[in-house]
Amino acid sequence: MRYSIDWDPDILREFTTFWEQLPKVQQRIVMDTLDDTDRMLKSDPWAVGESRHTDSVRVIISLPLVLTYHIDNRLSIVRVVDAKVYWKKDR
Known part of the structure; x- marks a missing residue:
């Protein structure tokens, strides 16, 4: 089964703003x-x-990216409900 990816609009907007910077x-x-x-x-x-x-x-950690998502099997949709980017700080 293939799933579609859907982002919460507010999370996508925040993520895009962060990414652009x-x-x-x-x-x-x-x-x-x-x-x-x-x-x-x-x-x-x-x-x-x-x-x-x-x-x-569920949460997937694939650094520098951490996504929290909800799976809807009935509709075959993965909805991203949170997204964070983490960078290892230089010492």
Whole structure:
């Protein structure tokens, strides 16, 4: 079964605003990671990530990206409900 990816509009807006402020090199890293994560979630969202709160709410950590998502099996939709980017700080 293939799943569609849907983002909460507010989360997508926040994520886009944050992404636009990153240096180009970091933008590319985030987009590459997001592309990889997107492929995994479309293929089998149950096989990646870890459960949170309920079985259908999961989090996938693929640094620098952390996504929280909800799986709707009936509609074959993965809805991204939170997105964060974490960078390792230089010492």
